[in-house]
Amino acid sequence: MDIMANVLLAAGASPAMAHALDEVQDFVAISSALLINMGTLSSDWVASKKLAAAKAVALGKPWVLDPVGCGATPYRTAACLHMLQLKPTVVRGNASEILALAGAAASVKGVDSTAASHEALDAAKKIAQQYGCIVAVSGATDLVTDGSRVVGVSNGTALLTQITATGCSVTALIAAFLAAAPEGAALQAAAAALAVFGLAGEVGLANAPRPGPGSLRVGLLDALHLLGEAEVVAGVNLSEQ
Numbered sequence: 372m373d374i375m376a377n378v379l380l381a382a383g384a385s386p387a388m389a390h391a392l393d394e395v396q397d398f399v400a401i402s403s404a405l406l407i408n409m410g411t412l413s414s415d416w417v418a419s420k421k422l423a424a425a426k427a428v429a430l431g432k433p434w435v436l437d438p439v440g441c442g443a444t445p446y447r448t449a450a451c452l453h454m455l456q457l458k459p460t461v462v463r464g465n466a467s468e469i470l471a472l473a474g475a476a477a478s479v480k481g482v483d484s485t486a487a488s489h490e491a492l493d494a495a496k497k498i499a500q501q502y503g504c505i506v507a508v509s510g511a512t513d514l515v516t517d518g519s520r521v522v523g524v525s526n527g528t529a530l531l532t533q534i535t536a537t538g539c540s541v542t543a544l545i546a547a548f549l550a551a552a553p554e555g556a557a558l559q560a561a562a563a564a565l566a567v568f569g570l571a572g573e574v575g576l577a578n579a580p581r582p583g584p585g586s587l588r589v590g591l592l593d594a595l596h597l598l599g600e601a602e603v604v605a606g607v608n609l610s611e612q
């Protein structure tokens with residue numbers, strides 16, 4: 372929650388982390404977008420997530436699902452699949468998570484991926500087509516699809532995988548970009564958020580005093596805060612696949 376909220380603040384968004392069953396619907400009502408992160412589960416948290424997502428759909432607000440650790444345990448997989456039925460606008464996961472979400476044979480290592488993004492592209496397209504959503508698979512090259520179009524994002528650094536919740540944070544950034552994007556531009560918003568986050572990782576690493584995860588964590592937040600339009604336009608690496 373710490374790095375997710377700080378990433379959002381650094382990018383100019385206004386995060387609120389809420390999970391109380393009695394409160395989530397009211398929070399959705401005053402939000403521009405909802406992020407549901409499956410990272411830490413309990414039965415009442417799962418109930419809150421379902422309520423919040425249903426409220427976002429009822430109010431016509433965009434919502435994003437991060438199926439953290441999908442495939443790691445039967446409980447987690449079932450909870451992620453239930454959330455998918457509630458029609459997220461965007462799903463962002465690592466390759467193992469997207470493979471598991473699509474019901475494909477996936478080797479799973481807790482919340483980390485054991486597969487490359489391209490190995491989960493067919494799974495991502497299948498989910499996108501079946502649920503009418505945008506699916507983003509993160510990795511060395513992030514792949515974003517609506518089920519037919521595929522956009523590749525080649526920003527970032529492998530050291531991002533050594534900081535916990537960078538995937539969670541980029542999913543949160545996708546929610547923030549969705550909040551600011553015109554309706555119907557969810558694919559573009561997701562790809563842009565992944566590109567800006569990856570670029571901030573590159574800039575953060577270049578400016579870090581030492582090339583380690585602790586320094587990168589700080590450098591990433593600073594870069595997100597300091598990146599200007601010209602640097603973003605020059606640095607993002609997006610391509611239609």
Ligand SMILES: Nc1ncnc2c1ncn2[C@@H]1O[C@H](COP(=O)(O)OP(=O)(O)O)[C@@H](O)[C@H]1O
Pocket residue numbers: 464465466482483484509510511512513526527528529530531532536537538539541565568569
């Ligand atoms: N090998 C890599 N090279 C560059 N960027 C990467 C690499 N692996 C992951 N990333 C980036 O790190 C962030 C987190 O992605 P990932 O590690 O796949 O998610 P998760 O933390 O959910 O497993 C994303 O912005 C992704 O683009």
Ligand SMILES: Cc1ncsc1CCOP(=O)(O)O
Pocket residue numbers: 409410411439482483535536537538539540
């Ligand atoms: C370590 C851990 N355990 C439950 S959620 C979480 C963070 C996962 O973050 P990410 O999906 O970005 O690796």
Ligand SMILES: [Mg+2]
Pocket residue numbers: 437439440464465482538539
């Ligand atoms: Mg993750």
